[in-house]
Amino acid sequence: MKVSELMEFDASKYLKDENDYRLYLSQAFEGGDPVEIQAALGDVAKARGMTALARESGIAREALYRALSNKGNAEFATIMKVIGAMGLHLTLAKPEAVPRAAAKAKTASKAAVAKKPRPVAKRGSSTTSKSRTRASGAAHA
Template sequence: MKVSELMEFDASKYLKDETDYRLYLAQAFEGGDPVEIQAALGDVAKARGMTALARESGIAREALYRALSNKGHAEFATIMKVIGAMGLHLTLAKPEAAPKATARAKSATKAVAEKKGRTAAKRAGSTTSRGRTRTSSAAQA
């Protein structure tokens, strides 16, 4: 089978109810990519029914398809109208603080990387008992 024969994935076919819509949109917003958010809004709009959403938002159906596609450039006002027509609203919250274990793991990883760097530097140019620098064959290459 050729790649060109494969069907493009359409998430809107798998979104069945309001819970699915909210979870899908929350995941897109968590990622923070504007294109992904627009596409997710488009998928939810298709799953709910683009015609009904167009009527509720006051935006033409064709304009919604364009604005909520991967290549669309929806204005913020359009996004807000769509979200409102879906019966949702945006809430701002501080990002959750990284757990202490994650912070410790990051600092430990950094320490190991620094130690490896120092060890490699020592191997590349160690000194002899007379103070001369001895270089390995790998360092000379």
């Protein structure tokens, strides 16, 4: 099978109800990537029906397709209108705390990196670091 024969994945075909829409959008917002959020809004808009969403948001259907595509550059006002037309609203919250096990593992790995072994002086060396310092100090005096 050739790559050109493969169908492009369309998430909108798998979003069946309001709960699916909310979970899908929640994951996109959690990731924080604006392009991903915009594409997820486009997927949900297709799943719900772009024409109905255009009517409810007051934005032309063609403009919605462009704005919510992967290559679109929707204004924040457009995003807010789309979210409102979907019957949703944005809520801000502090990020969840890092679970303790993950935090301990991260701290342990940092400690291991910070504790690099010190180089050991070679045996049989006739000069020590103190004598080298004295010798270099005397040479400069």
